[in-house]
Amino acid sequence: MSDWVSFRPPGTPHPFALAIASDQAVFVSGLSGHDPETGELPDDIPAQARQAMLNLKASLEASGSSLDEIVWFHPYVTKREYALEMDEVIKEFIGEIPPASGALVICDLAFPGMRLEFEAVAVKGARRVAHPANG
Incomplete structure (x- = not known):
């Protein structure tokens, strides 16, 4: 049995970890577009997504993983029309071979002004490769 390290920064307003990691995997949840230093939240979707x-990226790296090791990614948006703008930014970070994903449009998020939130699972040492049928 392995230990799972739970990361919940001081001042986090809810009782759950933002990340929990073992020597094999990292689960990250509740990530928003808030600036970690100032707490500010940009108004537009691309800036929040970025x-x-x-x-x-910072959460995964602090847990010994990286964006390249994400195998499952789950974004939430508060309006359907935000999805395309968000997707363009995500592509910049994820690259050509994406992880499995779905997207949910939900009525609201925990803090005023939040328009999106991300969850991800990374497997340490994982390497995403293209399926032969992808061309």
């Missing part, structure tokens, strides 16, 4: 991806 900051959320930077927060995801």
Whole structure:
């Protein structure tokens, strides 16, 4: 049995970890576009998505993983029309061979102004490769 290290920064307003990691995998949840230093939240979708991806990258790296090891990615948006803008930013970070994913449109998120939130699972040492049918 392995230990799972739970990361919940001081001041986190809810009782759950933002990341939990073992020597094999990292689960990250509740990542928003808030600037980790100032707490500010950009108003537009691309800026929120970009900051959320930077927060995801930092969380994974702090847990001994990386964006390249993500095998499952789950974004939430508060309006359907936000998805395309968000997707363009995610592609910049994820690359050509994506992890499995779904997207949910939900009515609201925990904090005013939040328009998106990300969850991800990374497997340490994983390497995403293209399926032969992808061409």
